[in-house]
Amino acid sequence: MPDHTGPTPHRAGWRARIRAVVASGGRLRGGGSSWWRGAAPLVFVVAGALFVTSWVSAGGQDLRAGRYDDLPGLAAAEARQLEGLRAQQEKLAAEVDGLTDGLSDSIGAREAQREARAAQRPAGLDPARGAGVTITLDDAPDAVADSVTDNVNNLVVHQQDIQAVVNALWAGGATAMTIQDQRVVSTTGIRCVGNTVVLHDVPYAPPYVIRAVGPTSEMLSSVNQSPYIGFYLQAVAAYQLGWDVQVDPDLQLPGYSGSIELDYARPAGGTGDLPDDRT
Template sequence: MVTDVRPDRGSDDAAPLNPVPSADDAQQPGGDRPRLGWRFLVPIVTAGAGLMFAMSFQAAQGDDLRADRDLPSLIIEGNGRNEAKAKELDLLQQEVEALSKERGPKDSRLEALNRESTKTAAAAAATALKGPSVEVVLDDSSLSLDQLPSRYTADDIVVHQQDVQAVVNALWSSGAEAMMIQDQRVISTSAVRCVGNTLILQGRVYAPPYRIEAIGDVDSMLQGLDADPTISTYLDYVQAVGLGWAVHTHAEAELPAYSGSVDLDHATPIR
């Protein structure tokens, strides 16, 4: 049997948590060691803090070290670099293609492969395409939080990923032949993702309004937009909290060729 020998709180025999040292204890060697330790430690800590402040001042030179870390400006700057590199890549790819056709080896097998690639280029969005189009524009509401009805929240006045995806899916399923989101051509591996109130597409970040344009049978695509249940829900919020929604048709539009890289883990040829 284990006996509990802890003193009871009401017992006179209980040892105090912080016993007061006796006169004899105060005279024991080493009794002043903690106080002497702090006496040496405090100047060292103070000197270290002063050194850190001096180094920070020297590095800042009177400026705010975090002043250049504004996230929106960094995103805009990064988008500009990506756009410039994409244009440069597009020109280089056109140059490589022209040189390959001009100076490449000539044999029947290679020519047959080139003809086959030309046939599938349109489906792979590797060529520009012209035709009648439908353009859809989605935008955040202009209402502030204090202007919202009581049953609505901040999430209800911004465009979400599922809203953009609903428009994309409705256009594809109703006969779109080619599509563009913002300034990028959409391909079969393109993924629409939203982080907060920004859209990420193929490594680039966009802020609303979001512009989606598709070439194809205009009447069919308009019917597809009207019939989509997710878009119907979005239109309810357009009426309730002022989300942006606009649909335009164009007699002829031109969508540029996709110029980015294509990375596939698995692929199956279409028979």
């Protein structure tokens, strides 16, 4: 029976070849080829292994983050992805509601369901329809932006500009409102991130469209009297920022379909409860 305890022939072959290269001072036995020709296969194997490892780690995506200079396009892509997740969340929420409705027919459960349904409309969970106002804000045109070098902040719409319009519409009696077709509720926050505005964790690029249902004359009067909007209109006149106001006799606004759970900060290392001897 042949002895298989020693190295296999092909392994012994390349190992002996490398030892011969080292022993001969960098030259193969067969002639004048330099030592690197013997080591080239090993280099190719290592390079291939590194390539495969990088491809698996990347998972088909770019490992070099931060190369994107088209922030509006990136924001739009993120918004589309989050819209898909929101649609999935709505489907799951509908399934949960259906299961909840079948849990109990007790008087207490039915009363709680009636109270919840009654609170949906003022909470902004139901669609709204009626006469209203549409206001659109936009950044300055590219031609103006290319000619201004002193303060580029004057060329873009900021979160405080959107908030000023929203507050003025509420003060004018608005009963329902959307920004970028997202229903504004009590937990809605508006934040600037780069040259985009984040609403309900979704980034949006300009133009920003605000729609409100309510008494149109009162809302327009409140908008015209707002000092904060007056500052924005000065930038409109100086830098050609977008400003458009339209009255619509029949606006249809969707209900809020996101999470209604409240998030709040807690002290680091604590449970979030106040001590009994608070003052």
